[in-house]
Amino acid sequence: TPPNISSWWNFGSLLGVCLVIQIATGLFLAMHYTADTTTAFSSVSHICRDVNYGWLIRYMHANGASMFFICLFIHIGRGIYYGSYVFQETWNIGVILLFAVMATAFMGYVLPWGQMSFWGATV
Template sequence: FLAMHYTADTSMAFSSVAHICRDVNNGWLLRNLHANGASFFFICIYLHIGRGMYYGSYLFKETWNIGVILLFLVMATAFVGYVLPWGQMSFWGATVITNLLSAAPYIGTELVQWIWGGFSVDNATLTRFFTFHFILPF
């Protein structure tokens, strides 16, 4: 439902989020449930990790490693969702966090440019992040 009213364009993203909150019936409620639901999901994940550590589930290496991979995928989904409103914090968050990947030896710069879709965080980045945020949970 939120995706029907969101526009993944740098000049329209912030306005489309404001439109969802102000003009769409119960859009403010759905957006807040979506954002706070993600936070609650992370609380559940951290409780699950704590339980796994308490009971020694990390001894099952394959299962534990799959869980770590899933944690990183959920964190990536949450990060790209954080960028979508395209406020100042979203823009600079995308810039700083994606630039951390430039520290990877040999492929860092190319990896960052591939994620950005160019030489800076722009329309291509926002479109890619919207696509990832929509597809990764499936």
């Protein structure tokens, strides 16, 4: 391997792995989710209690989102440390993707429509 590549360069690939896990678990959760404010919370409860391994898929999805953001922030930190912001077009696309990921994560935070989701959407 080249001497200038370290383990810090793995976080872009880890982001891809986390994204695949998020998409897969999100699709499985969407099969049993009801997108209505009156029944959303009960459908999440149904997933955790009645669907086979639904609790595992939900917790993989929730913890996968946290892992995705940990890898994302380390990836951004590596980019800042190594001066990747010099490549203006690449950096701007990365910033746009960061805001898109943050918006998507907020929508995922609001979907269960529990108390924290409600007040997160209200504020």
